[in-house]
Amino acid sequence: MGIQTSLDAVAQAPTIVDALRLADDLAFEAGRDPGMRTLRVLDRAMHGDDQLVVIAAVHALAEINDGEAARSLVRLLDDPRTFVREHTAWALGAGLPRPEAIGRMLSLVAAGGFTGMLAQRSLEQWSAAVPELLVVGVEGALLGVAEPGARGRLVETLGLVRAAIATAPLLRVAVDDGEHDAARIAAIAALGQRARARSLVTALEGLVEEGGVIGDVAGLALRDLEVPAPAEAVRTEGLTIAQLFLHADIDPRLSAAGAGDNGGIATLLVRLGDALSADPSPTVRRVITLSRGAIVTATSDLSALRDADEGHVYGRIPLLRDPVPSAAAWPLRVTVRRGIRRVLRAAGGVDLLHLRMADVGSLAAADVARELGIPVVFTVAPDPHGVIESLDRAGRITRADFGDIDLLEHFWFRTRLVQSLAANAAHTVFFPRPRLEDDIRRLVGIDMAAHAERHSIVPEGVDLVTIEAALADATAAAGGAPAVPAIAELQARVADLAPHRRGLPLVVSVGRLHRVKGMAALVEAWSRAGCAERANLLIVGGDLEHPSLDEREQLERIEKLVPAHRRAEAGLILPGHRPNDITARWLAAARTGLPGFVAPRGVYACASIKEEFGIALLEAMAAGLYVVAPDGGGPATYVEHAVTGELTETWDVEALSAALDAALGTADAETDDARAERARAMVRERFTIQRMATALDGVYGRVARDEAELRAVVETTS
Incomplete structure (x- = not known):
């Protein structure tokens, strides 16, 4: 194809996902046709405004087995653009060791984060060829670093050098009670990966006596030094x-x-x-x-x-x-x-x-x-590919800012990881x-x-035993029987709402508080088009007491939409995460209703930007709920649009709001259980956990038989 033609294809690709795939062709062409012109073409590309093309050029440069190309790549470790330095640290691992880069790579390791991981991974790939240089480099770097985390990362890198030269410095750090715990822990853990020796065992046994985290890690390192049991015969059963x-x-x-x-x-x-x-x-x-x-x-x-x-x-x-x-x-x-x-x-x-x-x-x-x-068996999903495509369509990621966003989302690395796992499975x-x-x-x-x-x-499956038990408990409570604790908690949550909110149906969503799951977008969509006047919204998920960064981001967005002091009046219930059996009873109660608290025939909503399959959606349908779901991925194979649910562009808040409105109207108009039974029957016939287990049982058996045949061939020819 030629280097310029390949580069043009990346630059002119209609979507970001297409460009990511075409970047592989660019790298291949660079390796096939090294030379000064290829270097000039890639160098010019790396100084453009298209961040996606810049990254593609960095990885293409790494495929050129040439001294000048390697020197150009090393120079990029000093590039002012953070995303360029990150991808350079990754790309360097594909080539021969570059001694002049070791110091800068160790600086990236010390700084930590995803970039540090990539730099450390590249150094590990070099370590077999230049163990002495890497050990000397780490020991030199430690002299100028005091921050505990950075010292720990450097010592961890030292532990990746398999050569015996690294054992003595690791042991010195491990037993030095004046050293920071982060560095000592890294050294102790690394000692468990060395060749078993009496001196190491004695040192680790002494460290176990220290107790605390140091002692615990030393105990695990001793386990690691144990000689593994002989390999068992290759099995095709059991x-x-x-x-x-x-x-x-x-x-x-x-x-x-x-x-x-x-x-x-x-x-x-x-x-x-x-x-x-x-x-x-x-x-x-x-x-x-x-x-x-x-x-x-x-x-x-x-x-x-x-x-x-x-x-x-x-x-x-x-x-x-x-x-x-x-x-x-x-x-x-x-x-x-x-x-x-x-x-x-x-x-x-x-x-x-x-x-x-x-x-x-x-x-x-x-x-x-x-x-x-x-x-390895690998379940392949177009992730992060589907997310990239959705963000691209919505204009929330562009070529001009792809590198900056990639620093947070690691899209490039994750797409390559999917390819690698699939290719080697x-x-x-x-x-x-x-x-x-x-x-x-x-x-x-x-x-x-x-x-x-x-x-x-192989489709995923749900546990119908739990769902049927939940429906039985909810039906009994709807008929006036004493509520089981899970349903009593839901009644109490609804009772805490403003009086005029009691007796409305529920819109329910279950899942992680993560931007990909779209929980804040769901709150925004529900608050529009009068949906909030017709139904309360129950979002089950998240650690509210100790939220992660992702959870905090969603909670802050929700707080701006419906502040905590207005939730009772608005009808928003955020109980946090709950065990699966409690969640199942809340879904069932949204279908059956709870007199005085919840009207029957509620709706389940999934606002995910992408949903590869959707376990919670299937659980909701098995409970008989009408659903709102993404119009792509797995849900589009089992949700019948306008029959058992609404399929919509969940990344578009206006479309999501319209789908919620339509779903509430359809559910409210139902006069019998025909639609609910249709959804339940679909789950029973196609999506139980037992059906999934049976399908995978067959996959595992085939892989085991193939593995046995492969080993037999190798043993025969060796």
Whole structure:
């Protein structure tokens, strides 16, 4: 195609998503046709106003195996544009080590954040080739850095040097009680990744005696030094499946559902793990669900994992710091990778790892799976591709500001992570959507028709047992029976509203307080077109006492729309997150009504900018509610427009408000349960957790058989 033609294609692409995909062609052409003209073309592009083209040019420059290109790339570490420095730190990892860049890269590591993670990742890729330079560089950098967090990040980088030269300085930091805890913890954790030696064991045993966090981390490092059990024979039945969602405190009771990043995925993994391990099929014997957790819990999990030969068990990954939103968790890559490795080794004989998110958990887990030889199943969703497309259509992201927004959202890195995970997976799973094959090809660049045997379409499912029990409790309360505690709480919430608000139907939404979920946009849409006069709004989700940054942003927007002192008069109820079984009863009560409190035939609203499938929507439909949902992604495959719900452009507040108005009118006009039963029947027939488990059971069995055949071939030819 040629370098100029490829660059023009990126610059003239009709959408940002198209440009992201075409940037790969530009990088290929730069590597295929190195030379001074290619360098001049890319250099000119990097000085333009199109930030998307600038980033594409940076990554294209990294593909040129040429000394001058490498020197040009290193110079970009001093570029005044922050997004250029960030992408340069990432791109440098694709080439040979550049000694002259080590100092500046370590400065980025010390500064932390996503840029620091990328710089550290590139330095790790260089460490095998230049271990001495990296050790000397870190020790020199530590002499001029006093801030505890920065020292911790530098020592963590030192721990990524696998060569023996790094062991002595790590040990010195670990036992130095005058050193900051952040640096000591990083050093102690790194010692657990070294070759087992009596001196290391003795040092760590001494550190355990210190107690506190230092002692806890030393105890985990001792576990890491243990020699793993011999690998089990390759199985095709009685499999152990590991599944991961890092950004949640997942427990069997789902007690934190809706807080922070504890969204529908946390609920799904608990229900799915139970269903898979309880299935009479011999394919899956044990399911391990990994999520974040405290050090103490993580330590006790290791023993439980060794003892649990079947069923659904949990493994926690200690983050060694307070939980942060997923967008801010990337600097935890090394800590997360060590935690995942520890759990999978303790479990012994993990046959398959199922990943679902383009996040730091999947980034780290893919590394561990590669190291331990565990095949990966990856659920592919056009995320962040769908979000980028929605923001692009709405004019909320442009070429001129893409780099600045990317500093916060990491769109470029996440799209590349999706591509990498999909390309290296043994099998990929997709959610249904109206134009699935076209969308996946257009947004993600995957041709599902190629090697179709490696792709499966598996819809998510809901737990009907919980929903049916909730409906029974709500129906009884609507008939005058004493309310169960969950429904009594809802009655109390409504009783706190102004008297004229009691007896109105409910518009309900359940989910995380995150801008992608559109909760503040829903409040704005509800307050328009008279919707607020016709129904109260109940938003279930969020940690109101200790909100994350994402939650605080949504709460501040809601506060501007409906201040706290006006909520009782306006009819807005914000109870925060609730366990799944309580939420199910509130959905059921919105359908059945509660005399004196809530009118029957309420509405469920999902205002997400994008919704890959929509567990909460399906739960609402299973409860019989008429719904408002995004007109793309998974919901468009099961919501019948103007029959079981309203499909609309949820990113457009005016369209969302009109859809709410139409939904309230349709629900209020119903005279029987025909529509509600139609929705419930659809969920029963197509979207139960048991159907999902059965489908994945088949996927896991195929992957296990393919893996067994692959290993047999390798053993025969070796």
